[in-house]
Amino acid sequence: MAKALPAAADNSRMGCIAAPNTTGAQTPARGADGMVLVKVEEVAQGMVLSEDVRDINARLLLAKGQTIEGRHLRMLKMWGVFEVAVAGSDPDPETRGDAPDDALADRASQAIDRSFAALDRDHPAIREVMRLALRHRPRHFDDKHAPEEEDGAEPAEAPDSDGLLTRMARIDVQLPEVPSLVYELNDIIADPLSSSGEIARVVNKSPSLAALLLKIVNSAFYGFRSKIDSISRAVTLIGSKEVSHLALGITIMEAFKSIPRRVIDVPAVLEHNLACGIVARIIAAHGKIAAHTEQIFVSGMLHDIGRLVLCKYFPRHAMATMAHARRLQQPLLKSEQALLGTTHARLGKMLLQKWKLPYALENNVACHHNPAAAINPEMAAALQMADIVVHALGVGNSGEEILPAFDAGAWDKVRMPAGAFGAVIQQAGRQLETFREVLQQG
Structure with a gap:
């Protein structure tokens, strides 16, 4: 996955190909409230839709609660829909023989506890994400991108933050x-x-x-x-x-893509960013802010661009902040501010300003850890939540081990019920697998 990752399409209401389980067989994906995602060729008359079905332009094709008839099957195929959500349940993963071993489950639980140490675990959204992550992560992710311990000692003195900002402004990226x-x-x-x-x-x-x-x-x-x-x-x-x-x-x-691995694992960062873009788009659709799905995907892809700038042009500074955060067991964002006098969010904003990219992207990237300060708080909140979900699931690695914040007030503006996270995670997993397949072909 060393090549650049593309943006995802807004198929959060349409569904994607089913991801294979560990036995190699494909099974329906179970979402929240007994929802099952089924490929269109396997849909039968009499099934009942548990979610609206929309086309690529988000136009409603069939409404939730509709009983499938023969004419509906023809319409779904005509419009290119290849997976829908129907009411029902599939066998629990534990009974299919693909339950994780205890050691993997323990590692996943410890990683999730560490990531969520600074968050309000009593908030309904955070509590539900943790619950789902504990169920999904051991079966689908193996922590292959887990941060490695530093070989060298942390620098005795913090890098010159004033010098960093001055040089950053002069770099011709x-x-x-x-x-x-x-x-x-x-x-x-x-x-x-x-x-x-x-x-x-x-x-x-x-x-x-x-x-x-x-x-x-x-x-x-x-x-x-x-x-x-x-x-x-x-x-x-x-x-x-x-x-x-x-x-x-x-x-x-x-x-x-040319940053040395000793500084940061770029493929892992790209995978993390791609997943954040995918999850943010699905959250936007579920949270009734679907009009901005193209923008929010790219915001997800770029939300940690400031950290890559830091790693590429100031590797010593980048490694110092990561070592500092690991030693103190605190969010990397806090170590960036302490050692550099700035953060990757601010560096990302500076870069997007320099490239004269749309202000909406710049603002989302700058505020993804502080949504209340954004022009559109609900957009930045969806991005922040996507970052939380992806960290919880262990997809890729951004260099961050402990999540820095959760803005409950801004998240409330998204208006997505906690019960929708099951469907979000199922859809995101299949979409991520789809893009991995595309990239591996070339």
Whole structure:
């Protein structure tokens, strides 16, 4: 997973391919309240939908509570839906023979306890995420990206924070390939009269970007029945904003794949960021803020971009903060502030300002640990919660071992019930597997 990770599509209401269990067989995925996610080809007449079914543009196709008829099956296939939520239950994982061993379960429990040490565990959302993580993490994640102990001693003196900020402002960090690519895309998308041909012309300036975008669009994630062989056709089918945000996420993450592993495990960070983007989009859909799903995915992909900037250009500072946080058993964000006089969130904001990317992205990245300060607190809160969920599940590793904060007031604005987290986690797992498959093909 060393290559850049793309943005995900908003299929939080449509579902994705079922992830295989440890025995190699595919089973329905059980969500909250007895919900089961079933592939469309396995849906039978008489089943009852436990969630609304929507198309790629979030238009309602079938409502929750609808009893499936033959005509509904034809409609689902026509619109490219390949998994739906139905009422029912599947056998408990413990009875399928894929229960984790005690040692793995103990490690998962300890990791979750450590991550949540600074959070309010009595809050309904936090309590539910912990409960689900304790059930899912040992079966689906093996902590392969768990932080390793430092070989060397922590620097005796803290790095010069004033020098860091001054040098950061002077660094000429360039986007890979053609820096103007993202600027051109933003200009075209801002123009309501722009055409799919104009967007395709800009994307096609980078053959590698165009090829990866087409691979993603033709993946099981979107579920289109016929092959899409041009960027202009992709724009027509999934929209100019979707294509532009895919391009943006891919291009920016390419800039940081050369950081040495001794500083930070970049593939693990990319996996963490991809998962945060996926979870944030699903939370946005469940929390009734689906109008901003393209933006929130890219915000998830970029939320820790400041830490990658720190690791790439100031590796000594980065390693000092991680050693300091580990030694004191405190959030890395707190060590960044103590040693550097700034944080990865602020560095991320500075970088996005320098690249003149949309202010909404900049603001979400800057406030993902302090949603109340954001222009749209519910957006930043969804991003913060996605970060919490992904850490709890042990997907990738951002360098953070102890979660720094949870803004309950901002989270309330998202209006997502705690009972929805089961479905969020199930959907996110399958979407992440889909993108892993796409990336491994190339």
